[in-house]
Amino acid sequence: MDLIPLTPVDRRGGLRADCSRCVGLCCVALAFARSADFAFTKDAGDPCVNLAEDYLCVIHPELRQRGFKGCTVFDCFGAGQKVTQHTFGGTSWRDDPDVRREMFGMFPLVRQLQELLWYLDGAAGMPQTAPIRDDLERAYEKTEALTRASADDILSLDLDEYRGAIAPILHRASELVRAGVTLSTAAAGIQPGADLMGALLAGQDLRGATLRGAWLIGADLRSCDLSLADVIGADFRDTELGGADLGSTLFLTQFQVNAAHGDASTVLPPSVSRPSHWRR
Structure with missing residues (x-):
């Protein structure tokens, strides 16, 4: 599947969820168990009963009152719209069942990569991190490129190993900022x-x-x-x-x-x- 190139945008803007450009991935791909955070149990891959045809939540204004505190806490760091619009070109799991497995498998992985981008961008914007600014920018660009890779490449990524490779530079950024x-x-x-x-x-x-x-x-x-x-x-x-x-x-x-x-x-x-x- 051909990938749609990303248009340069404000970094933080691209790391915030935009449900209007997603196909309800957090409401379908992820599992949750009945608890203080969720009113019932849902298996991964099963659409939540509160997901409407337009991929929006029908009880969104009342989530906490209806027992879905966990939904109000969750944040995908923009992974939902990136997987939907850029990796799959706007195709929905409803429109093409063949992409269902890949889309649902990719979403949590891209979310973690988007979270890394949030940390790297924040660190790069601090004046104290000037000595490692180039390293932070290179790590950001490499991670951003991974989020735009093919489904096969993302699904085969050893995410724990990749996060481990990024951790030292984030640790160093923290040390520089807190040094004074x-x-x-x-x-x-x-x-x-x-x-x-x-x-x-x-x-x-x-x-x-x-x-x-x-x-x-x-x-x-x-x-x-x-x-x-x-x-x-x-x-x-x-x-x-x-x-x-x-x-x-x-x-x-x-x-x-x-x-x-x-x-x-x-x-x-x-x-x-x-x-x-x-x-x-």
Whole structure:
């Protein structure tokens, strides 16, 4: 299948979901289990019963009230429209059953590559990373090229190996950005992958903290200063962020923000939107 070349666009714009240009891939390709996040169980490849003919959700304004909190948290980083429009040229899994397996298999892989692009773009835009700017740009271009590869090439990609190859440059970018921060006692005591589930850290100075891969489920980070803290891979499910300063937090994603609880006083960077379910 011939690939449609990407037209140069604003990077961040291409890394945000545009459901109007997708064919409901997150509502079909992915599985979910009945839980606090989903009202029922759905197998991968089965269309959600709430998916309309126009590929939009018929209960979208009421997802949380109807038991689908997980849907309001999910973010595909623009993978849905890229797989739909660029890899498959606008073809739908409904129109051509032959592309169904490839399309559904590709979607979660491209989503992970798009997430890497989000991190690389964010790092490249920081003045402190000037010494490795060329490396970041090369990694971005290589990853972007992978997202535009053929279905066969993407499905055969060893994604864990590729992510492992990108990790050192992101780690180095984080070190450069945080190098000038004097860590508080609280920030210095946090190690990558820390178990901070339910931790009471309200009001703490966490500037420059290494929160990579940290478990922050249900943690209280209200009024915390998270400036230049590295949160790549941190789990923000039900984390309290009311009044916290995340304006310059490193590698923060819409997915993480959607999973947390915040309010009108929470400071966010321009790259992410304030979730509608947050307190006003």
